[in-house]
Amino acid sequence: MNDQVMSPEQRAANLKGMGCARKRVEDVRFTQGKGRYVDDIKLDGMLFGDFVRSPYAHARVVSVDTSEAMKVPGVVAVLTAQDLAPLGLHWMPTLAGDRQMVLADGKVLFQGQEVAFVVASDRYAAADAVEKVVVEYEELPVVVDPFKALEPDAPVLREDLEGKMTGAHGPRRHHNHIFTWEQGDKDATEAVLAGADVVAEEMVYYHRTHPSPLETCGCVAAMDKVTGKLTLYGTFQAPHAIRTVVSLISGLAEHNIRVISPDIGGGFGNKVGAYSGYVCSVVASIVTGKPVKWVEDRMENLMSTAFARDYWMHGKIAATKEGKITGLWCHTTADHGGFDACADPTKFPAGFMNICTGSYDIPTAYLAVDGVYTNKAPGGVAYRCSFRVTEAAYFIERMIEVLAIKLGMDAAELRRINFIRKDQFPYQSALGWEYDSGDYHTAWEKALNAVGYDALRKEQAQRLEDFKAGKTRKLIGIGLTHFTEIVGAGPVKNCDILGLGMFDSCEIRIHPTGSAIARLGTISQGQGHATTFAQILASEIGIPADNITVEEGDTDTAPYGLGTYGSRSTPVAGAATAMAGRKIRAKAQMIAAWLLEVHDDDVEFDVDRFVVKGAPERFKTMKEIAFAAYNQAIPGLEPGLEAVSYYDPPNMTYPFGAYICVMEIDVDTGVHEVRQFYALDDCGTRINPMVIEGQIHGGATEGYAIAMGQEIAYDDMGNHKSATLMDFFIPTSWETPTYQTDFTVTPSPHHPIGAKGVGESPNVGSVPCFSNAVHDAFRPFGLTQSHMPHDQWRIWKIANDLGLHG
Amino acid sequence: MIPAGFDYHRPADLASALSILQTHGDEARVIAGGHSLIPMMKLRMAEIAHLVDLQDITDLKGITVGDAEVVIGAMTTQAELIGHDGLAARLPLLREAALQIADPQVRNMGTVGGNVANGDPGNDMPGLMQCLDASYEVVGPDGARMIPAREFYEAAYFTARGDDEILTRIVIPVPAAGTGYAYVKQKRKIGDYATAAAAVLVGKGGASVAMTNLADTPVWSEEASAALAAGDIEGAVAAMLDAIDPQEDMKGPVAFKKHVAAVILRRAIAQAQARAA
Numbered sequence A: 001m002n003d004q005v006m007s008p009e010q011r012a013a014n015l016k017g018m019g020c021a022r023k024r025v026e027d028v029r030f031t032q033g034k035g036r037y038v039d040d041i042k043l044d045g046m047l048f049g050d051f052v053r054s055p056y057a058h059a060r061v062v063s064v065d066t067s068e069a070m071k072v073p074g075v076v077a078v079l080t081a082q083d084l085a086p087l088g089l090h091w092m093p094t095l096a097g098d099r100q101m102v103l104a105d106g107k108v109l110f111q112g113q114e115v116a117f118v119v120a121s122d123r124y125a126a127a128d129a130v131e132k133v134v135v136e137y138e139e140l141p142v143v144v145d146p147f148k149a150l151e152p153d154a155p156v157l158r159e160d161l162e163g164k165m166t167g168a169h170g171p172r173r174h175h176n177h178i179f180t181w182e183q184g185d186k187d188a189t190e191a192v193l194a195g196a197d198v199v200a201e202e203m204v205y206y207h208r209t210h211p212s213p214l215e216t217c218g219c220v221a222a223m224d225k226v227t228g229k230l231t232l233y234g235t236f237q238a239p240h241a242i243r244t245v246v247s248l249i250s251g252l253a254e255h256n257i258r259v260i261s262p263d264i265g266g267g268f269g270n271k272v273g274a275y276s277g278y279v280c281s282v283v284a285s286i287v288t289g290k291p292v293k294w295v296e297d298r299m300e301n302l303m304s305t306a307f308a309r310d311y312w313m314h315g316k317i318a319a320t321k322e323g324k325i326t327g328l329w330c331h332t333t334a335d336h337g338g339f340d341a342c343a344d345p346t347k348f349p350a351g352f353m354n355i356c357t358g359s360y361d362i363p364t365a366y367l368a369v370d371g372v373y374t375n376k377a378p379g380g381v382a383y384r385c386s387f388r389v390t391e392a393a394y395f396i397e398r399m400i401e402v403l404a405i406k407l408g409m410d411a412a413e414l415r416r417i418n419f420i421r422k423d424q425f426p427y428q429s430a431l432g433w434e435y436d437s438g439d440y441h442t443a444w445e446k447a448l449n450a451v452g453y454d455a456l457r458k459e460q461a462q463r464l465e466d467f468k469a470g471k472t473r474k475l476i477g478i479g480l481t482h483f484t485e486i487v488g489a490g491p492v493k494n495c496d497i498l499g500l501g502m503f504d505s506c507e508i509r510i511h512p513t514g515s516a517i518a519r520l521g522t523i524s525q526g527q528g529h530a531t532t533f534a535q536i537l538a539s540e541i542g543i544p545a546d547n548i549t550v551e552e553g554d555t556d557t558a559p560y561g562l563g564t565y566g567s568r569s570t571p572v573a574g575a576a577t578a579m580a581g582r583k584i585r586a587k588a589q590m591i592a593a594w595l596l597e598v599h600d601d602d603v604e605f606d607v608d609r610f611v612v613k614g615a616p617e618r619f620k621t622m623k624e625i626a627f628a629a630y631n632q633a634i635p636g637l638e639p640g641l642e643a644v645s646y647y648d649p650p651n652m653t654y655p656f657g658a659y660i661c662v663m664e665i666d667v668d669t670g671v672h673e674v675r676q677f678y679a680l681d682d683c684g685t686r687i688n689p690m691v692i693e694g695q696i697h698g699g700a701t702e703g704y705a706i707a708m709g710q711e712i713a714y715d716d717m718g719n720h721k722s723a724t725l726m727d728f729f730i731p732t733s734w735e736t737p738t739y740q741t742d743f744t745v746t747p748s749p750h751h752p753i754g755a756k757g758v759g760e761s762p763n764v765g766s767v768p769c770f771s772n773a774v775h776d777a778f779r780p781f782g783l784t785q786s787h788m789p790h791d792q793w794r795i796w797k798i799a800n801d802l803g804l805h806g
Numbered sequence B: 001m002i003p004a005g006f007d008y009h010r011p012a013d014l015a016s017a018l019s020i021l022q023t024h025g026d027e028a029r030v031i032a033g034g035h036s037l038i039p040m041m042k043l044r045m046a047e048i049a050h051l052v053d054l055q056d057i058t059d060l061k062g063i064t065v066g067d068a069e070v071v072i073g074a075m076t077t078q079a080e081l082i083g084h085d086g087l088a089a090r091l092p093l094l095r096e097a098a099l100q101i102a103d104p105q106v107r108n109m110g111t112v113g114g115n116v117a118n119g120d121p122g123n124d125m126p127g128l129m130q131c132l133d134a135s136y137e138v139v140g141p142d143g144a145r146m147i148p149a150r151e152f153y154e155a156a157y158f159t160a161r162g163d164d165e166i167l168t169r170i171v172i173p174v175p176a177a178g179t180g181y182a183y184v185k186q187k188r189k190i191g192d193y194a195t196a197a198a199a200v201l202v203g204k205g206g207a208s209v210a211m212t213n214l215a216d217t218p219v220w221s222e223e224a225s226a227a228l229a230a231g232d233i234e235g236a237v238a239a240m241l242d243a244i245d246p247q248e249d250m251k252g253p254v255a256f257k258k259h260v261a262a263v264i265l266r267r268a269i270a271q272a273q274a275r276a277a
């Protein structure tokens, strides 16, 4: 059958466009071990860098003696802050408007902080030399508790900020205070709380954890002294932003810098920021004239590169006796560690924490966030979520449960009566957002029906009776969550990072034979962009996805964009792709009309061709049009078929979902078992259902890890207690629950293809869902709040504190 | 995570291995599967100038299943132990326990000898061997000697084996027919060491009880074993709780570990009793 006689449906299917469960094209190389990651890059004469790190969380660095290290065979250089200072590179700007030591400048502020950088001919020599650098420290008092950090006589952590009572985000009220960020109406909210029938109050802690991608952070810096060009390969989630930052801090002209993100083995926010390793590698390459590779190991990754969360969220929620929520108040104490190295849009020092009214129609709300310095590693990045959105979702989904307890109500019903109704969209939230679209009630009922909610509650009640009668030692917990995210940052009018507007881009070139290459400003870290963006384009321009190459990550070839994090690729770069595709189609229409000898308006697009209106047998396929674009002299038209689009989104997108978890809990050992996990996601238009499913599985597994065991823990001396995968929980296939996925489709009205982004929903939604299941199991015994992670001993402790061990 | 430099030796027989140990004294260390030793070297908690790899010494391999005793060569991997059906028929407790060690990748490399010789209180085999009343044969410059597992462990990483001795075989008496057995282990995930683990043998008027990772050595308790032999389960649990000395770590605080130790022990006893003929 040829394309003359195929039905439009068959032709559409051949494109493997939007909606097709197309297999991921990337997986051919990944599953064969043929990916090319930073550590696979080997350049002639390449040197290796390795760090001397601080064993102390807070100490003065009295001296650094590198003489013995320099004697280790193969060692080329040992850099200290003193060497970087003349270049002004011993400190670097953070994405949050703070600055951070590249190498310890007089003191260290967290255990694992970079003190010296050894450069050697191989990584073994470098590791040996690290042991030989002698650093004299003078220990200082350590603060790991953000509340203690704000006490009047707390030790001064950031001496470099002494006397600076204004930071990047306004006034600082204490030497360890970074900023206060306020949203909403404080007075009105307090008035509502004062007059409410019911107020539930709770401290909700979202503990410190870490994105811990499979591939750690690293780079290869190669300065070519002949051409004056610096090529920087690295695990960068935002290669263009890195190029600009490198240019700004190094003084190298931006056109002389080429940043390449090769295959990336997961990022989850860990690879957005700039790290000492990048700066030191660049300096070392400039100094030695040789390529320098730096790749951190797992312990370094967990100890020093960006962590996530560490938010103490004090909440008050007001409601009528019937359960209608009237107000929400939240004060958050945010532990940022030794430097403020969050990667939020500049105007949002607490990210989009002000999405914390969640899926609910809450008329009055107030949020304040205080950022605080402590002797812990810097970070506070968005671990598989849009900026601080998991924190917000966890907060509101816990507060809803706490309110349900106070009201003696079923938590599913409480949600139902407070959801924003379908007819309220676009919905203006009390904390300043305009939710684009949603149909929460439909999703909620579908989810409750799918799991048989009422029957589950009956089974749970029976189990409780059996427990009380001594027939079983296991309880059942039913975890509920309805989350709303805010992703796709974002409109340039209010979203920038270091002044760079958060648009994104796509450039398309159609080849004469009808295939194409699309380049984007984003960079996949496993999300499958090469698969899904080709599908968007296939549907837009009628060229099969299999004939479209998607390329990202090389700043010399890709158009400028702000990269991939915060579920922004599909909402922003995906929109740019569709818009660039539409420009291609517009020109193709003119070419087709000329070839068919009719007026432009007399042809219309039909899947993979333009047909003459009313005469479908007269058409030109996109393949024919592409060829004509390059070999016909068409009056009034330039040759070629290319387009570029820079897309500045008019609004964020607001994906949502309804998750339900059923958990069995052994009260004697604290061991749990996830019996069922149901995840309904509404990400608007669905580009590739299989890729979505994969994203849900991966994100929910991360959420499971975070809720049930994963943490970055410190002792009182600031010693890191979970720096290996023995103690930092990453589930194996054995622990990973089985997921049941489902969906509704509520397209985004402002996005060209109605897509909202999905990569992070499962992390945002599953964490409260797992946590709520644990809490729910103990609700009959009076539990209102117990902090994550819910590992075995903490679950055991809940039971023990409630007197369930007899 | 890069170890310090070292020389690698790969002798083909025991005598050569012993002589390399003699030459280099405490600068030398044998390596079996490497799955405890190499992580320590990478963390530079162990710096060893001479590594003596035992894997070419065929005499150290193999499993012999007799009526009265079972003999396991030190270099037998945990996977080989699990895969041996004759052994599983005679001593099912071994397979049950070994299947709860780490994950298949680790078990393909890790050896039984390395596991018992290592002296890490987290290892599962030492408590198991104490429960079974196994003995280890060690060979040194002065020849061979047998050390009962119950006398082998002195403190974390300190054992009765001399630095110049190599552990060659493990000899396990076969319990009387009809003896019930169980190995129950609580851990946080696959690949994790025990939060608490219990090895129990019970039946025919006798009993033996040992626990893992609840003190700086494995804990075999004579009192607990005697109590259980007499049918006093709570007495056994109380005696064991007296004998253990868990420390707080990321797995949890001491009170939790003691509570879980008791729960796990009761479960192991119940399972062993149910299996006793």
Ligand SMILES: Cc1cc2nc3c(=O)[nH]c(=O)nc-3n(C[C@H](O)[C@H](O)[C@H](O)COP(=O)(O)OP(=O)(O)OC[C@H]3O[C@@H](n4cnc5c(N)ncnc54)[C@H](O)[C@@H]3O)c2cc1C
Binding pocket: B029, B030, B031, B032, B033, B034, B035, B036, B037, B038, B039, B054, B074, B075, B100, B101, B102, B103, B106, B109, B110, B111, B112, B113, B114, B115, B117, B118, B122, B123, B124, B125, B165, B166, B167, B168, B191, B192, B193, B194
């Ligand atoms: C991720 C992971 C999880 C693990 N989980 C568990 C677990 O749950 N339970 C458990 O029991 N173990 C666990 N282990 C440890 C594993 O079982 C090791 O393989 C075992 O402890 C040591 O055996 P080996 O053959 O690897 O010994 P090696 O690492 O080679 O040696 C260990 C020590 O014993 C000495 N040694 C080895 N053989 C002899 C010999 N014949 N004579 C004298 N000295 C000798 C060595 O010198 C060294 O000091 C885990 C390991 C890993 C990496």
